[in-house]
Amino acid sequence: MKCFVLVPGNMVDVAVVGAGQTKYGNHPLGLKGMWAEAAAKAFSSVDGDFDPAAVEEAFIGSLAFGGSQLGNTAALLTEHSGMDGVAVRRVENACASSGFAFRDAWMAIKSGQADVVVAGGIEKMNDLTPERKRYWLGVSGDTEWERLAGLTFPGTYALMARRYFHEFDATHDDLVHVSVKNHLHGSMNADAHIRKEVSFEKAAGGFMVADPLTLYDCCPTSDGASCVVLAADHLAHKFTDTPVWVKGAGAASDNLALHDRPSITQLKATQVASTKAYGMAGLDARQIDVAEVHDCFTIAEVLATEDLGFAQRGEGGRFAREGEGRLNEGATTVNSSGGLKSKGHPLGATGTGQVVEVFKQLRGQVEKDRQVRDAETALTHNVGGSGATCSVHVFGRER
Amino acid sequence: MSTEIWMGYLLHHEPDYTVVQSPFTHRGVRVFGADSDATTLAVAGLLHRLKHDEIPFVSVPDGVDALSLSSATGIPIFEVNDGDESPWEVLMSDEAMVVISKRHASVEIPMMDVEIEVDAEFHEAIEAAWVQELSETHVSQGAYVSRSQYEEAASSRLQLHGQSSGHHVVWPPRFSHVVGGENADGMHLQRRGKVMTWTTLSAAGAPSEFSLRAPVLGGLSTVLLQLEDGPNGVFLMVDDEDAVLAMDAQMELVFRRLYAQEGFVRYGLKARAIHD
Numbered sequence: 001m002k003c004f005v006l007v008p009g010n011m012v013d014v015a016v017v018g019a020g021q022t023k024y025g026n027h028p029l030g031l032k033g034m035w036a037e038a039a040a041k042a043f044s045s046v047d048g049d050f051d052p053a054a055v056e057e058a059f060i061g062s063l064a065f066g067g068s069q070l071g072n073t074a075a076l077l078t079e080h081s082g083m084d085g086v087a088v089r090r091v092e093n094a095c096a097s098s099g100f101a102f103r104d105a106w107m108a109i110k111s112g113q114a115d116v117v118v119a120g121g122i123e124k125m126n127d128l129t130p131e132r133k134r135y136w137l138g139v140s141g142d143t144e145w146e147r148l149a150g151l152t153f154p155g156t157y158a159l160m161a162r163r164y165f166h167e168f169d170a171t172h173d174d175l176v177h178v179s180v181k182n183h184l185h186g187s188m189n190a191d192a193h194i195r196k197e198v199s200f201e202k203a204a205g206g207f208m209v210a211d212p213l214t215l216y217d218c219c220p221t222s223d224g225a226s227c228v229v230l231a232a233d234h235l236a237h238k239f240t241d242t243p244v245w246v247k248g249a250g251a252a253s254d255n256l257a258l259h260d261r262p263s264i265t266q267l268k269a270t271q272v273a274s275t276k277a278y279g280m281a282g283l284d285a286r287q288i289d290v291a292e293v294h295d296c297f298t299i300a301e302v303l304a305t306e307d308l309g310f311a312q313r314g315e316g317g318r319f320a321r322e323g324e325g326r327l328n329e330g331a332t333t334v335n336s337s338g339g340l341k342s343k344g345h346p347l348g349a350t351g352t353g354q355v356v357e358v359f360k361q362l363r364g365q366v367e368k369d370r371q372v373r374d375a376e377t378a379l380t381h382n383v384g385g386s387g388a389t390c391s392v393h394v395f396g397r398e399r
Numbered sequence: 400m401s402t403e404i405w406m407g408y409l410l411h412h413e414p415d416y417t418v419v420q421s422p423f424t425h426r427g428v429r430v431f432g433a434d435s436d437a438t439t440l441a442v443a444g445l446l447h448r449l450k451h452d453e454i455p456f457v458s459v460p461d462g463v464d465a466l467s468l469s470s471a472t473g474i475p476i477f478e479v480n481d482g483d484e485s486p487w488e489v490l491m492s493d494e495a496m497v498v499i500s501k502r503h504a505s506v507e508i509p510m511m512d513v514e515i516e517v518d519a520e521f522h523e524a525i526e527a528a529w530v531q532e533l534s535e536t537h538v539s540q541g542a543y544v545s546r547s548q549y550e551e552a553a554s555s556r557l558q559l560h561g562q563s564s565g566h567h568v569v570w571p572p573r574f575s576h577v578v579g580g581e582n583a584d585g586m587h588l589q590r591r592g593k594v595m596t597w598t599t600l601s602a603a604g605a606p607s608e609f610s611l612r613a614p615v616l617g618g619l620s621t622v623l624l625q626l627e628d629g630p631n632g633v634f635l636m637v638d639d640e641d642a643v644l645a646m647d648a649q650m651e652l653v654f655r656r657l658y659a660q661e662g663f664v665r666y667g668l669k670a671r672a673i674h675d
């Protein structure tokens with residue numbers, strides 16, 4: 001009888017060698033134009049010669065908001081970015097679509113099936129009427145129960161926030177600190193949707209969207225596309241002298257509906273995904289210099305800082321209050337890009353957009369004012385809906 | 400014999416019949432509240448009646464949603480081949496009132512002196528919104544809960560049908576689950592629970608199926624309840640009662656209209672504060 005032994009050490013390592021995105025916000029172009037722009041920026045960011053025709057597999061995350069090209073979205077997009085004929089598919093996991101597209105791309109190389117792979121994401125959100133927009137904003141929650149109880153995501157996260165205030169030493173002021181920080185970071189990011197600082201008073205006094213969450217607790221609805229190029233270790237240095245290595249990856253899922261989870265003040269999917277990613281990378285939370293976390297609502301950042309291990313359970317409010325995630329102030333800078341709150345949240349584009357940010361941070365390529373000093377390691381955290389899906393990646397300058 | 404407030408309605412109980420009326424009036428005429436209709440009144444009346452009588456079948460007039468009524472109460476609808484006559488019937492009137500009666504009982508409509516005069520502008524706006532929402536030609540952007548999806552979940556949505564296995568209760572039921580699943584025992588959960596958290600959504604934050612009514616209502620309030628039997632659920636608050644929400648506050652679940660699409664109403668359970 002033949003015996004096969006899997007030797008993990010023989011597996012390929014995976015590097016990000018190029019990354020680019022459109023500016024997020026109200027983009028003048030539609031799907032094809034936005035994707036073409038993000039892909040062109042990613043391809044031209046590759047330092048060495050790069051031919052898009054060399055891409056073997058492509059994974060594009062999108063909810064297909066608005067439904068204008070719900071089927072075969074990905075094939076349409078690659079046709080507009082010089083990747084004609086590539087094996088491509090749309091990956092859909094709500095707001096975590098491209099976090100999972102990135103994971104699939106990583107696995108394609110890791111498994112030895114491909115050497116050069118593209119992962120990306122896209123969403124066009126602002127060409128819809130307000131009613132149509134509200135319809136599409138609610139399709140990724142539990143439509144049968146939550147939605148018929150009046151909930152879209154601002155409402156779902158509002159339920160979590162109020163419960164969090166009840167269980168722990170935290171108030172809405174702590175959420176305001178998250179908002180002020182992320183607006184500050186985003187104000188320095190040329191690609192951010194909302195590029196303005198807000199004062200504590202202004203952020204505290206926004207109009208109520210879903211009590212206790214106000215306008216300044218919510219991400220905006222953004223158009224945008226993002227794209228990254230991944231390569232196997234034996235090719236990485238052909239493309240660049242400064243690849244960014246994917247050191248760890250983890251993903252998990254949880255009950256779709258909030259009310260089916262035993263606790264609504266933590267995201268189990270984040271905890272499981274990050275434990276796997278840290279384990280694979282051989283790093284822990286204290287060793288992460290830059291973290292792009294999924295702050296679709298300010299309470300989500302508070303929960304993420306705990307679930308990812310930057311703060312102890314129940315300490316996320318204090319972490320925000322004391323400014324530990326502010327640029328170059330604590331051990332880990334949280335959302336140097338401005339996060340979903342200020343950089344924006346074009347649903348399907350967000351996950352790979354986070355990778356664009358950490359790729360640039362680790363290579364010292366962001367605007368000078370918001371460069372994280374001596375950044376060696378980074379993490380991205382992308383959540384689908386209220387925590388039904390989650391994908392976490394850990395990156396490093398060193399292989 | 401006795402008149403009481405029951406599930407948000409005025410209810411008068413006699414040995415052979417029950418009268419259920421809306422507490423609201425408009426220009427001297429009784430009118431339905433913002434999320435009530437003849438079906439919701441009839442369900443409240445039957446659930447009260449079930450405390451006293453066994454009801455093997457009931458017949459309902461046109462204008463009452465038989466499937467939802469039967470799913471919410473567990474009482475089968477009388478079909479002609481079930482026997483000569485239904486032992487119980489639901490009768491409707493022009494005003495916001497229904498009677499649940501034993502067949503051939505002689506019914507006397509009592510005077511019920513609770514009258515809450517509704518704001519005329521609010522009442523007209525909400526009525527107009529329902530008429531528009533119910534129109535077959537109204538193309539709503541609402542989440543599509545098809546008729547078959549509604550019917551499939553009707554007993555868990557309207558009667559809190561769940562599953563139990565040992566000390567574990569699962570609701571809504573699962574097809575396959577470590578605890579519930581198709582082999583677990585069926586059970587009906589109590590329609591009571593306590594508030595774990597809540598929110599009030601502005602009309603701009605509410606899902607599109609509520610876009611005609613949420614601006615009239617001034618937003619929507621949703622509670623996450625821990626039901627007495629254990630599982631959690633999310634529920635809209637009853638539309639026409641102001642509730643001061645608080646952690647651990649006790650709520651009861653009552654049968655009301657949720658929304659309409661393609662000419663048919665989806666009903667569900669909504670929460671109202673227990674005032675005792």
Ligand SMILES: CC(C)(COP(=O)(O)OP(=O)(O)OC[C@H]1O[C@@H](n2cnc3c(N)ncnc32)[C@H](O)[C@@H]1OP(=O)(O)O)[C@@H](O)C(=O)NCCC(=O)NCCS
Pocket residue numbers: 095137153154194209215216217218219220221296345385386603604
């Ligand atoms: C918060 C929200 C309801 C605001 O929508 P809105 O009231 O229609 O806002 P508008 O687009 O009309 O913008 C009004 C103003 O507020 C600003 N703005 C919009 N959203 C903002 C936000 N989230 N934070 C700060 N400012 C915001 C706009 O730039 C605009 O400013 P201007 O008047 O100076 O141009 C909407 O952005 C929303 O639904 N966000 C959540 C999206 C979501 O659920 N995503 C999925 C997460 S899982």
